[in-house]
Amino acid sequence: MRVFTILGPSHSGKSTLAATLAGLDDTPHQTLDISGTASVHTFSYMGEDWGAIDIAGGAENLCQAGPALAASDAAVLCVPADAEAAVLSAPFIRLIEEAGIPAFLFINKVDVATDRLSDIVMALQSYCGHNIVLRQVPMRDGDHIVGAVDLISERAWEYHDGEPSTLIEIPSDVLNREQEARTELLEAYSDFDDTLLEQLIEDKQPMADDVFDVATQVLQHNDLVPALIGSALHRNGMTRIMKSLRHEAPGIEATCERLTTGKPPQAVGCAADLVKHLGKTIVVRALGGPVNSNTALAGGSIGNLTAVGSGQQIQELAPGQLGVAAKSDQLSLGWSYDADGASALPGWASGHPSTYRRLITPVSERDETRLTTALDKLSEIDPAAQVSQDEQTGHAVLSCQGPQHLRRLIAMLEHSFGIETTQEQLPPTLRETITKSVEHRHRHRKQSGGAGQFADVVIELAPQTRGAGFRFDEIVKGGAVPRNYIPSVESGARDALAKGPVGFPVVDVSVTLKDGKHHSVDSSDYAFRTAGRNAVNDAMATAAPVLLQPIMKIDIHVPSSFTGALVPVISGMKGQVLGFEAHPTAAGWDVFNTLLPMSALDDLANALASNTRGTAWYTSDFDHYQETRKEDFGL
Structure with a gap:
């Protein structure tokens, strides 16, 4: 069995293409739908078994495309016949190139195309590191494409709605364009075949069979991306793409070598699902x-x-x-x-980093344990569904690709496990610190009931530079605080820093134990730990405490045509633009660097979806904490 993956932007006609190719021979074929993310078709074509994996459109489904491509011998990138929509194909072109898998480009819906095919290819080429070469040129009747000429065999095929195309003579008004395009095609192929290059230099016309052999070699070596045209809805151009796959796509040996x-x-494993009453199912090759x-x-x-x-x-x-x-x-x-x-x-x-995060809690408390198990099962069938635990609330955190991905996962929890859930934004990961030094004395004394407790400490609480963390020192003289009790004072200070005056952990402070007193009978580790904790708590209230918010270092991967539009977007989120540069390996992409408050990450996800038509994505790493106002967080 030969296997290929069909992928591309939403509304490009991928599902129609997959279904049409599967039924091309009018023989029985089977289809397995995977929870709205993919469809797997198995069928026969010219006596050979085939599998086609159709990946649902949208950048949030790229995480499903990776395993499918890993299991495939070739890829078919299905794109609409619209030059302005080329940028929507950029994430899929980038994934195919990173995978190193041989691929065909199929320009679909040419029956309603308003742009020239050369303009469409040129627009797509800006995002493709490999040279895209047209293998067909259209025949037109006015503004409508009514057929195509194959540039290798030099045969013309006239389209018919829902029926096989018919072989005709190449129309005279197409001959010049066909010869020009064929020359461009042969010159592109000659870069990878010395015999063909010699024939072109000597003005010899190569035989079609020889050119097909070169085309096969070039595709299997992933040297070029051939572009075919047609309309899956009207069954136009389907035989050409299927024959190209049959003759030119590599076999399973190359797939094994690549993996x-x-x-x-x-x-x-190339696809997975959760089936009610059956559990986890994996499509394997x-x-x-x-x-x-x-x-x-x-x-x-x-x-x-x-x-x-x-x-x-x-x-x-x-x-x-x-x-x-x-x-x-x-x-x-x-x-x-x-x-x-x-x-x-x-x-x-593995797809893009799952940066869209939500707290997931069951509607019924009885489902708490079941929810943990169910989320683990989801992560086994969806590599982009990542599960962790929120430190502040203890609830499960589900990280995914975006709102649509989240809705699909939540629906699976309800349908497959019967668990209704609520979703909330994560609470802000805020911190506190102080802005001035304070010296404070605290005496802990307890005499009523049982053993007495006594500890007296003098501490200095001081701010440190941002990111320095916590430091503890002691300058006690004369044994005022016995040395065996000093670690207890430090432990008490650390206890106090777990929760500041506003209720968040305290960072970037130093505590110095300067003096104190002890009692030969009533002093203990517990007493000095309590005294250290209370001393730091009291001191923080008078040390001009401030609230800190985390600032993230964000790298946005964005098609170059959208880079300029991000500057006002980031500025509107109180972010700091650090600059941008061309991606070192992905053609037509920039990496836009910025510092942004963590609280703005949801707004960033929404802004990227609207300002880049869903093509951009980002990675984030903690950079530093920055002072902020309590009012900004309703505190």
């Missing part, structure tokens, strides 16, 4: 050998194998074949498997 970094994988219920995979056996879409039990997956594994708890998406264990897929397959 092998150490021990060769035996299988790889056998790579290094046959896989059956007796095969050890990722350190365990396969519980159940069924055919994609039909649910029929199958005994074995031959190398290259797709199947659905259930009752195999050791399998998770985002990994390749050998007999003994699993290896994480390359970094490009």
Whole structure:
């Protein structure tokens, strides 16, 4: 079985393309839908078995595309016939290039195209490090594309709505354009084949079969990106793209080689779902050998194998074949498997960092334990669903790709586990510090009931530079505080810093124990710890405390055409623009650097969605704390 992934921006016609290709031979085919994120089609074309993985559009679904590409022999990038929409394809082009997978570009909906194909390709080229070459030129009737000429075979095909195209003579008004485009195509291919280059230098016309051989070699080496045209809705151009995949896409051997970094994988997970009453299911592709219920995979056996879409039990997956594994708890998406264990897929397959974070709590307290288990199950089928715990509240934190991704995960919790939840923004990660030095004396004395307690300490509480943390010193003389009690004073000071006057942890202060008194009978570690804690608490109230908010170092990955629009956006969020530079490897992308309050990250996510048409994403790291006003946080 040969497998390819179809991906591209929303409304580009990917699902129609996948369904049309699957039904091209008018033979029975099967489809498995994966919770609104993907569809897996298995079908036959010209006597060969094929699998097509259709990834739902939208940048938030890129995390699902990585495992699918890892399991595929080739990719098909489906784009609309609109030059202005080229930027929407930029994240998908970047992922394909990072994956290093051979790819075809399919310009869909050419029947309603208003832009010239050369302009569309030029717009896409600005985001592609590989040269994009048109393999077809359109035939037009007025403003409408009614067919295409193949530049290698030099055959013209006239489109018919819903029916196979018919072979016709190349119209005379297309001949000049066809010859010009064919020359450009051959020159592009000649960069990778010396024989073809010699023929062009000697003005010899190469044979079509020889050019097809070069095209196959170039695609399999991932040297160029060939562009085909058509309309999936009207079944135009479908045979051409399917034949190109059949003759030019590499086989499973190349896929295995691309994934092998150490021990060769035996299988790889390419899609996953949670099915009610069945549990976790993983669509796996056998790579290094046959896989059956007796095969050890990722350190365990396969519980159940069924055919994609039909649910029929199958005994074995031959190398290259797709199947659905259930009752195999050791399998998770985002990994390749050998007999003994699993290896994480390359970094490009894991998607963007999951920066959209929400506190997740069950509506019913009885579901608290079940929610933890359910979230862990979700993270096994969705590598971008990351679960942690909030230090302040103790509730679960679900990190995901964005609002749509969150809604899908919440729906799965309700549908598959019967758990209703509420979602809240994380409480602000604020801190406190002081702005002036204070000396304070505190005496802890307790005589009523039981053993007495006595400790007297004099401390100086002083501010430190931002980021310096906590420092404890002592300059006690004459044994006023016995040395064995000094660590207890430090412990008490640390206890006090856990919660400042406003209720947040205190940072960047120093405490110096300067003097004190003790009692030979009533003094103890506990007494001096209590005295140290109370002394620091009392001192903080008079040391001009201030509130601090975390400032994050943000790197925004953004198509270059949107970079300028981010300056006023960041300024409006009280951020500091540090600058931007071209991405070192991703064509047409910039990395925009800024400092931004952590409280503005949700606003940043919304602004990027609206100002970059959902194409940009960011990484964040803590940089420093900065003074802020309590009123800004309703305190």
